[in-house]
Amino acid sequence: MKYAMTSRERMLAAIRMQPIDHIPLGQLFHSTVTGTPPDKQWNSQFERAAIMKELGLDPTIDIWLPTPEPPPEIQVRKWQEPDPDGPYPLLCAKYETPAGKLVQKVRKTPDWYHFTHYNFLPDWEGNAHRPKDRFAEIDLLDDWFTRRYQTPLVKGPEDLEKFRYLLKAPTGKKRDEWLRNARKAGKIAAEMELLTQARRVSVGDWFMWVCLIENFCLAMIEQPEYVSEFYRIVQDYNREIIKLVLEAEPDVIQYRGWYDTPDYWGRERHRTILFPKIQELAKQAHEAGALFCYLLTEGYTLYRDILNEMDVDVFLGLEPLAARKSENLTLVREALKNKCIWGGVNACVTVGRGSDAEIEAAVRTAVETLGPTGLILNAAMYIYDDDVSWNRFLCFVNAWKKYA
Numbered sequence: 001m002k003y004a005m006t007s008r009e010r011m012l013a014a015i016r017m018q019p020i021d022h023i024p025l026g027q028l029f030h031s032t033v034t035g036t037p038p039d040k041q042w043n044s045q046f047e048r049a050a051i052m053k054e055l056g057l058d059p060t061i062d063i064w065l066p067t068p069e070p071p072p073e074i075q076v077r078k079w080q081e082p083d084p085d086g087p088y089p090l091l092c093a094k095y096e097t098p099a100g101k102l103v104q105k106v107r108k109t110p111d112w113y114h115f116t117h118y119n120f121l122p123d124w125e126g127n128a129h130r131p132k133d134r135f136a137e138i139d140l141l142d143d144w145f146t147r148r149y150q151t152p153l154v155k156g157p158e159d160l161e162k163f164r165y166l167l168k169a170p171t172g173k174k175r176d177e178w179l180r181n182a183r184k185a186g187k188i189a190a191e192m193e194l195l196t197q198a199r200r201v202s203v204g205d206w207f208m209w210v211c212l213i214e215n216f217c218l219a220m221i222e223q224p225e226y227v228s229e230f231y232r233i234v235q236d237y238n239r240e241i242i243k244l245v246l247e248a249e250p251d252v253i254q255y256r257g258w259y260d261t262p263d264y265w266g267r268e269r270h271r272t273i274l275f276p277k278i279q280e281l282a283k284q285a286h287e288a289g290a291l292f293c294y295l296l297t298e299g300y301t302l303y304r305d306i307l308n309e310m311d312v313d314v315f316l317g318l319e320p321l322a323a324r325k326s327e328n329l330t331l332v333r334e335a336l337k338n339k340c341i342w343g344g345v346n347a348c349v350t351v352g353r354g355s356d357a358e359i360e361a362a363v364r365t366a367v368e369t370l371g372p373t374g375l376i377l378n379a380a381m382y383i384y385d386d387d388v389s390w391n392r393f394l395c396f397v398n399a400w401k402k403y404a
Contacts, residue, residue, distance in 0.1 A: 006193035007058045012251065015291055015314045015340045017374045023367060023404040024058035025397065026195075026342060026376040029383050030119075030128075035390040045126025046188055053192065055397055058376070061189035063182045063198040063250050065241055066175075067121050068140050070095055071168040078137045083107060083150065090150055091138045097165035104210075105151035106144050117142065124181040140166065141209035153210040156219075157226040160233060163210070167237035169244050182248035197293065198245045200256035203277045206234045208259045220269055227273065235277050242281060246288040253285045254293040254316070261298040261323070270299075271306055282311040293342070297381060298323040304335035318343040319380040320365075321350065329369040340374040347379035348387040351396045359392070363399035377404070 004021040005013065013020045029048060032041045042048040045062055052059040070076055075096040083090045090105045118135065119128035120142050140153070154163050170178055182198075189196045207216040207230070220227050245253060260274055282292040291313040300307065300318050307315065318341050320327050333341070344366030345351065351359055366377060377400055383393065 007053065008189075008193050008195045008251070011058050011060070011195040011376065012291075014374060014376050015252070015293075017338060017340060019373075023371050023400075024376050025056075025400045025404065026058045026060060026378055027052065027383060028060075028378065028381070031385040033383055033385055033388050033390050033393055037390065040390070043127070046192075048126070049192060049194055053194075056401065057397070058195070060195045060197050060252075061185055061192070062122070062126060063185050063196055063245070063248055064122050064124055064126075065198060065200060065245060066170045066178050068167065068237075070140065070166045071171070074165060080108070080136065081105075085150075091136070092151075093138055093140075095162070095166060097162045099161040099165060102153055102159060102162045102166070103151055104138070104149075104153040106138050106142075107148045107150055109148055112144070112148060124178075124185055141206075143208065145208070146213050149212060152212045152215075154230070155212075156215075157223065157229070160226070160229050163230075164233045164236075167233060169237070169240035175244065179244070179247055182245070182250075186248055186250070195252065196250045197252040197254050198248065198250040198290075199254045200295065201238050201242060201245075201253065201281060202256045202258075203231060203234060203238065203281075204260040204265065204274050205256055205258055206231075213264075217264060220273075231273060231277060235280070238277075238281060239284065242284050246285070246290060250290055252291045252293050252314070253281075254295055255281060255312075257294060257296045260296055262302050263298075267302060267306065270303060275306060275310065279311055286311065295381075298327070300332045301326060301328045304332050308335050308339065312339065314340040314342050314376070316342040316378070317380045318370075319346045320362075321346040322380075329366070333370050338374075340376065341370050342376040343378045343380040344370050344375065345377065345379045345396070347381065347383050351379045351383070351392050352388040354392070356395050359395050360399040360402070363396065364403050367403045 010020050010024045011026060014024055040051050042051060049059040049061060077094045079092050080089050081092060086107060088107045088109050091108050092105045095102045118130045121139065122128040186196050242253065255278060260270065265274065278294065285292045293314045293316050294312045295316040297317050315336065318327060318332060320329055345362045350362045367375065379396055
C-alpha cells in the first residue's frame, strides 16, 4: 500500500498535532523478540528499521548520546575484590580528581551482571554488547540499585566537587568520532525517510545511578541544598551534551525520566526540582529547531496538570497498567489535549501475554481514547526479547492496522 506521507512526515505531523494519513505505530525494541523468523531478525537498528518499514510501521533511528565517562585527565583504576558481607565479588572503580578521589563498588550479582550489565549502553548502530575486554568492569553509571551498590559514587555533599570533575562532554577525537557516527546515522535515516531521535538526556535518573536511593530520597527532605547542588552539576553537563547533540541535527531529543515517578518525587518535588530543569532542556532543543520528548514510565494521571504546563512536544510511555493500573487515559488526554502521546498499550502483560481479543481491545481503547490526532501508538515502554513473542507482536501490529 502506498501511503500519502513518508514515515518521517507522519511522525513529525503526529508530534506537532497536525493531520496525518493514519496513526503511526512507533514501536521501540531492545532486541529481537522471541520466535522471530530467521528472515526478520536484525543485527543493527538499521536492519530492524528496514524490517519494521516492510511491516508498515514507523520506526525511528536512534542517535545515542555519548556515554558519560571521566575526561582523559582523570586517572581511573578498576579492579575486583571479595565482598566481606556477601557471596558475590565486588566490581570496583577509583577516580582521582583534583578535588580528591571517588570510589564505587558494585556487587556482581548474576541476575544483573549477565543479563543487564552487558547491554546497558548501546552504540550508534543500536548494538549493546559490551566488548569482552570491558565485561569485567563497571562504567560510571548503570542501573545497579541499592542491593548491588555497596559503595555509591556520590555518598553526600562531601563528594560533589569531585563528582563535578567527572561530568564533561567528550572532546578531541572522541567528540569527533561521536559526531561523525551521529551524522552517519542521520544520513541513513534520511535515506530511509525515518525520524531521528537523540537518546537520552536525564535529570532525575542520575540519583538512581550514582547514589544510594534511600539516602538520596531522605536528602530531598533533609538536605535540599545538597540535592540542589547535585542537580546543578548534572544540568551543567546536560547543557554541554545537548549543545553537542544538536550539531547532529536530530528531529527529536528524548529526555529520559524513567525514575521521575511519584514513588520517588511526588508532585511538589517534581514541580520544584525537575520541572524547571526539563523546561530549560526543552528550550535549548527548541531554539535549535529540534522537538522535545519526555519519556515517563508512571505518573501521568497524578502529574497531568504539571505535564500540560511543560514545553514538551511528545510524551513517551503512557500505558494503562502502569503504577498498579492507576493511569487514567481519559483524564490524561483531557489534560494533555494539545500534546502528542506516544504509547497507549502495555507491552509485557497485554501484548506479551494477552489473547488476540485482549490485544485488539487494548489497541482500540488507546486509539479511541488518545487519538486520532496527536497519537503515536506504542506498546510501552519497550519490547524485550523475553517479554513478547513474534506472533504476539504481529497480533498487535494487525490490531493497529485495523484501527489506525
